[in-house]
Amino acid sequence: MNTLYKTFFLLAIIIGVMSCGGSKKAEQEALAQARRDSIALAKQNAILPIQKKYGAILGIPPKKVENVALFEFIDEWMNTPYLLGGNTKKGIDCSYFTQYIYHDVYGNLIERTAEKQFKADDTNKFKGLHNLKQGDLIFFNKQGSEHREITHVGFYLGNDRFVHSTSRRGNSGGNGVQISILSEQPWKRMFVAAGKKPKYTNNKTAQNK
Structure with a gap:
């Protein structure tokens, strides 16, 4: 009842x-x-402030911001500067950021670099954007080609938005951890594929793959 x-x-x-x-x-x-x-x-039935904030950013009703732990994690890292090889709040790169999301939110330690995350056996890759779900990884390179090395990775949030750490400056004028729109340039041009990875598995051997 x-x-x-x-x-x-x-x-x-x-x-x-x-x-x-x-x-x-x-x-x-x-x-x-x-x-x-x-x-x-x-x-x-109460709406949390974090749900209101990211509902507005994603353009969805606050009630649909269901994974509060995920958005609390993102909120802690927002606007952290981009730093190649960085893994702290002083600076972080794209693949360290996605690795931290999977580890801290889902308990799954995924591969270290964007290229290794893309090529991992448990990454179920696909190109159809209509199949994107929150939690999918999104892979990029300058050519938008799967035959070139993957140089950037983001984490899909829903409603055409993804979070990532990038050296490119966003609307706020700064680089680093930010939320971008996948259908806008340069991300639309640079998009290679998306990939679904298992969650809640804590695969510790993935770090050295």
Whole structure:
């Protein structure tokens, strides 16, 4: 029985108790429980500030920002500068960033570089953008060719948006961790493929592949 139905059920009990001349104590207890259930239901339906923030950024209703842990992680890293080989808040590169997302949010330690993440046996690659889901990796190079080395990787969030650490300057004027639109240039031209990787597996051997 969910909270809403439970609340209605308790209110029905209250009416029954009152109509049958039940004790005042039973009536008060039923009313108190109904209030507690109403408060619990309100909390359950509450929109968190992080959901409002990233709902606006992604152009989706806040309720659809469901993976709160993911967006809290992203929020901690937003605007961190880009640094080739960097792996701290002082500077981070694209593949360290995606590696950290998979490790810290999903518990899966994926490969270190964009090229290795692309070529890994457990990366299920595809080109159809209609198949993109939150959590997919997106691979790029200057030529947009799968026959050239993959030089950049991002993490797909939904609604044509992805998060990544890039040396290119975004709308804010700075480089580093930012959210970009896949269908806009230069990302549309540089797109090679997307890839689905398993989550929640904690594959520690992947680090050295």
